[in-house]
Amino acid sequence: MIDDRNIACASPDARALMAHYDALAATSGETLMARVQAALRLAGHDPARLSCDTVAGIDQLHLGGRAASRSLARLGEVQPGTRLLDVGCGTGGASRLLASEFGCEVTGVDITAAFIELARWLSEATGLAEQTRFLCADAADTPLSAASVEAVWCQHALMNMPDPARVMEEWRRLLRPGGRLLLHEVVAGDNPALLVLPVPWARTAATSHLRRRDQLEAELAKAGFMPVVVRDVTESALAWRKKHSRRESDAVSPAAPLPGPALIFGDDFALMGRNLRDNLAAGKVRILEGVWRTG
Template identity: 70%
Template sequence: MTDHVSDHDARVLNDHYDALATGSGESLMARLRAAFHDAGCNPDHLTLDEVAGIDQLHLGGRAASRSLAALGALRPDQRVLDVGCGTGGASRLVATEAGCQVVGVDITAAFIEVAEWLSAATGLTQRTRFVCADAARTSLPDGAFDVIWCQHALMNMPDMAGVLEEWRRLLVPGGRVLLHEVVAGDNPEALALPVPWARTTATSHLMGREALQVSLAEAGFVPVSVRDVTETALAWRQKHVRREAGVEKDARLPGPALIFGAEFAEMGRNLRDNLAADKVRILEGVWRMA
């Protein structure tokens, strides 16, 4: 088996995604609970609409998750593993809208703590659960899932071979992988940083589309439907850059700046510019385990 994420890599990721806790000493969950309280919401009884601003930390938001779920033709009887689940938004969406049972896994402990709280606050603890683990070594049982779901997480995973090997172990025969991922574009110039997944190159492990598909093929995953959705993602990001520059600063409900900090607006602009310059592209697809 290939090496899994090192303790150093795990610390780098935690430092990136939970940077505000390091600076302030206040946990992510404490900050978010206080923000919901200040917005006039009960932090222990929230709606999915109220938490949408902090639980869909990927390009396209809920629309992108719905598009991936439709492409993957999810069924209510399926067991789904949400890899790199973050604060659990896609897990809750798949549980409520597709009727699946979902387990989310993420290496960032603060995200798992928040995901568990938000599922309890939205009444979804019976249909979602969350595990803090390295995606390449989860300790979940063999053949426990019908579907692997992964949105904007592979670019934080240095050991792609180990991750795909783990997916093969976790899937039932003929199981499927659903991806909505950032890949390297054709422009070889350096990324404008910071971006939401990386402040420095230390946390960015982008692969090109072709390299990703080769890795999947070598691991025994056969493409079913794959499409480039960069233009849709760019339009969404452009809209949100305008919103973040104006209306969002007065928004009532908590948004991603509470997770990423004051740099979030710059991260969003850089991501827009990287997309527009073809330094990154967005891939959506379904693969089946041969």
């Protein structure tokens, strides 16, 4: 059996990402899973029996939430039975959505061990363990067989990856001939000013690897991915982020709210959200949604 926690911790990049995404484990003394289970109990839910609606706040760690995932799945014409790899799966929300709503068989991969532990438990608790599995691994070096998936899904993950060429080479290895890449990604905007930090994917520049749209498209073309449809969805992403920033800043909240991103990012999350909103509004970052196909 693969010791996936050792795979995830092998490189300095992996350690830097884990320090960002699992920072509260060091300061609170509790694992992410323990914090989420405690929050669910406090909100009146049985952690062993959950719905996807109940856990949406903790498992949709990307702009647009579930609506953005559904939009990408429709754009990519995802069909029941599709064997799909979810790269940078986080806590597994998109994987479960693709399994429950689109009938896919999904393998999720993430380099953060705490996310994979939580993803596995949430799939068990929501009754989706048979349609989803999760591996803690580097996206550029997965323990999966060649030509084993029909689609690769990547939502807000490339901006944490310092070597996209290696990652895209791995995608080509894993995809069957004619396979599809479904991508929803943060890219650098036309405004060259420095990002206001922290943002959800980075507290410092060390874990932020944004590329311009033209750079990303050139890298994909070099790796053998041909565009089917690519569109800029920045305005809708900004509207979504503005709405959620207002909600996060609201002083009146339920006594025991359902788990949300603050359980991962801590008290910094509201600031991260506002900074992301401001970076979007200033043209420092943009959001792409697209589908590519292999030759």
